Amino acid sequence: MRGQLGMWPFRRSNKQVAVPTLTVDTTEGDPTARALREAGERRDWGAIRDLLTPVTDPDEHAFYLWALADVDGLQDWIGEWIEAEPRSTLPVLVRGAHAVLWAWEARTSARASQVSQDQFKEFWRRLRLAENCLDEVIDRDPDDTTARTFLVTSARGRQVDRTEADRRFDEVVTRHPWHRIAHEQMLQYRCQKWYGSHEEMFEFAREAVAKSPAGSALGHLVVVAHLEKWLDLPVGEDEEYLDDDAVRAEISAAADHSVRHPDYRRRPGWASVHNTFAMGFYKVGDLRSAAGQFEVIGDQVTAWPWQYSNRNPVIPFVACRDEAMAAED
Template identity: 45%
Template sequence: MSFFRRLAGRKPPRSLPPVLDPSHGDEELRRLRALAEAGDWAALRPALAAVADQAELTWLLNRITDVEGTEEWLAKAVAERPEDTLVLLVSGARHISWAWNARTGARAKDVTEEGWRLFGERLETAEEQLLEVAEREPGWLAPWYFLQIGARGASLGRTVATTRFDAALRRDPGHLASHQQRLQQLCAKWGGSHEEMHAFARTAMLGAPEGSPLGELVAVAHLEHWLDLPDGEDHAYLTGPAVRTSLREAALRSVLHPAYRPRRDWRTTHNTFAMVLSLADERELAHAVFATLGDAATDWPWYYLGGDEAENFGLHRDRCAPR
């Protein structure tokens, strides 16, 4: 029985409010984040080194390196162990996250001069460290994932961005997170276009086996298009017949397909589909996705709605529940 069929009949529990969990319900990630917060590299290193799956390691690093203050003990660890490629990777990944913290989520025109300075400095350090990691360990996926984010932030251009995306896919052709970064690169807000973004998302989805999580790209592309529209037009866009058909196809080909098998990062993918299907008034399918989540809300994409992310999740979950 598929993951969806086992869970689709469940009604989301109402006894507890939705929970915004930075560890995404993953107990091992929760433990690793605690080690990072404590600066315990001696315990964190063997745990990371034991992760054989490169996509899982990349996901873990992405969630660990958003822990505030890790740059302090990482700088010391890199200085003490320059030959340790793993600590260099973690430091490079942290500098990517730290750079975006300095830039903040403000529009470019609203970022302060100091914010831009720190953004540039931290991206430069990340670039140096991650390229060194890639040279030392040619088979590793993680440096190429984070280098995609750095290239976009530093405006290194389309050729560099494409080269880094291709390098990631040579190491893992179905890597969802790298496809997500490529999609961002093709967004209108980063110099691309809606047409190019949608074409990439659909081509990637159809090029993957049924049950692949790459269907999420179609959902994200519609969210990005929706965000770029003025009030009134945005709702009309998402609830239009063509977009609703596209979203139904993506959901039924990916997270609601019998062949779908959730990976470690599945909660973000399910939250994305839950939100966009609800906004598109595809309530029955949205409910089916919400049923797989219980109370597990993720910050992205719910922060796009403003206010409290967990509250947004709960409101839409209740809105889509059967009457």
């Protein structure tokens, strides 16, 4: 799942674990995403334009924009590109996408009660900049699903009502019905920790998966919903919730419809989907299925969802992988 904005505190563990040597690759091993980040870090907007222009698939385009938008300091030079190519919407889109992630950087991942007024003011200022840019892109190119997807993301920060949030999401899926990042972000909006409830969250996830074609990556939404509920429960009740045959069966069915279906194909951003299934299977005690996901993943650990267990996601990833793979021996 794309960098979970507004993360709540993780589940702490009393176990002392040595820090492994793996690192999180924000590009998920994708060469185009890596090239985009490198171009952003050296402020080479010409290379960015050349890398992004050929990308026509909405899911891939959004994934690549997210990878680029997370580059530090982009706000310091993006204006040069906008001035150099005023007729292009791409640099405006890049500025808007970056400003969404930049806004959450100002807010931090703490709960609202722990965020200062100055942090909130800067958060909202950056979100206004983001939405102004994204709205401009849409005015000039109404079918730009990436701009609309980042507006789904910013909906939580702007505290828009359900009608507006649904409208933003619908504008994406009417153009690309199974847009993964848009679904991921709308699921977050419907979480109890934001503006929804557990019931609304599960209704959204289950309906999306049921309607999605066989082999769709959207199957992981069901896993996310169960992990979100697990995280919200008191210690003791949380593990009891996951030790349930119905939860185990639903996650397994989602995998059969998704990553374990013969029609499934790995596409840019695939690693976070498999990491989510790996954590889900591990948490419900299905170590054989978890091992199957870890075999696909290899060393391609992603921050989401492991950062829900530890601020250093590599630690729970390696611990769970070792246990799952040992159970296979």
